[in-house]
Amino acid sequence: MEVVCPIDAQFAEQIAVLLEPPSSLQLQEYFDELITSKQCNGIQVKPTNDYGKGVYADMEFEEEDLILKDQMLFGVQHSSNKIDCLVCSFCFRFIGSIELQIGRKLYLQGLGSPKDCFDLASEDQLENFHCLLLSIALGDVKKLTTVANLVHMLIGTYAILYFVLEKGQKSLSKKALSRFIEHANETNDIFLLAAKAISSTILKYRKLKAAHNKEKEKNHIAEVLGNHNFSLLLKAWKPLSMGYKRRWWDCIALPDDVDACDEAAFRMQIRQLAFESLELLKDAIIDEECLPLFSLEIYGHIIGMFELNNLDLVVASPVEDYFLYIDDLPEPEKKEVDEITQPFLDALGEDYSVCCQGTAFFALQSCMNHSCCPTAKAFKRDEDRDGQATILASRPIKKGEEITISYIDEELPFEERQALLADYGFRCKCLKCIQEQP
C-alpha cells in the first residue's frame, strides 16, 4: 500500500516553491557570490546548452593546475568505517594522536562486530565523550566498556540533530533520535546526511528569525508580512535549492538483481523506506515552523540530490605515514623503534591503515558535469588531509571551456561506463562515447 505523509498535502504550495529550480539569474547571483567568497576565482557556474548548469574556466589552466578546493556543504562518514577511523564529523580530519588511533582500532577489533556497539549514548555519556576518549588514550580499562558503546556513535550527526531539539522535550526526543540513527545504520547512512541537511536548515532558519526579530524590535516595526516565516525558511534553504534534484525513488538505478517487471514494486519499497526513516526523524526533531522540510517530497528530493551529486569522501590516515616514517629511519634507530612498533603493526594486520571513507555534497564541485574524456579530475594529494574536494586540470584548459570530471572510471569499456552512469540518470554522449558506440 502506498504510504501517505500528511505534510505533503498540507504544505503542497510551499513544497512546490522550495523545489522550484532556480532561474538562471538566481543561479548566477548565488554562484558568483559563492565563488567570490571562497576565492575560487578561476571558475564560473552557468547554464549549459544541454544539461542544466555546469562549471566553466574563467582563466587558462595548465595540466595538473589546481582548479578548485571545495569545502563540503554536508558530509557523513560511512557507519562501517567508524571502527577504523576516528575523525571530526565536520572536516573529517583524523582526531587525536597516532597512539589513540592505533589503540582504539586494536581495542575495537577485539570487541568483534561493530554492530554490537551501535547502542547510543545517554546525554551524560555524550557530555563525557571527550573525557572518555582520553581514557582510551590513557588505557583506562574501567571506562572502556562505556566507551565501547560510544565510539560507533555518530557524534557529528548526533550533535547537530541534538542542537535542534527543544529543551522541554529532550528526554523523549533523545530516544527517538537514537531510533532514527539506528535505523539509518541498519539501512542506509544517506539518511544521516539528509538529517544533517534538514537540521542545519532549521538552525539557519532560527538564526535568521532571531536576527529578523532583533531588527524589528530595534526599529519598533510591527509585523505586517504574515508570510515572513516562509521567506526566512526559503532563505535558509537556499544552498540546498541550488543542487540538481530528483526524487530518490524515481532516480535510483534499478539494481542488477531486480527484474524490469518488478521495477514499480522496487521503487515503492524505496519510497516506503524513506517514509520509515522520515517518521523516525520527525519523532526526534520536528520543528513546527519548518514543517515543509519534514514532507516526504522534500526528504525524497534531498536524498535524490545526494545520490546524483555526491562525491566519495576519502581522507588518508596518518597511521600509514607513521609506519612509513619508521620504515625510513636510519639504522640503528630504526631497529630500536621497530622493536616497539612491530608488535602493534602485527596486531593491526594487513589493514593497519584505513582511510576515512564517506560521502559528501560540495556546492561547486557538484555543478561539474561528466565526460568520459574529462578536462579535470577530482583528486586527493598527499597534502590533502581533510574532506575537501580537490579538482585538478587533466590537460590544458582554455578560458571559457567547460570543466568536466569523470563520475566513473573512464578507462572501462563503453557498455560498463553507460551502466554505471545509469546511477546518475543519463547516457553519456561525449566524443569518446560517440566514437566507441557499437
Ligand SMILES: C[S@@+](CC[C@H](N)C(=O)[O-])C[C@H]1O[C@@H](n2cnc3c(N)ncnc32)[C@H](O)[C@@H]1O
Ligand atoms: C553532479 S550534477 C552536475 C550538474 C548538473 N548539470 C546541474 O544542473 O546541477 C549531475 C547531473 O547532471 C547531469 N549530467 C551531468 N553530466 C552529464 C552528461 N554528460 N550528459 C547528460 N547529463 C549530464 C545529469 O542529470 C546528472 O544527474
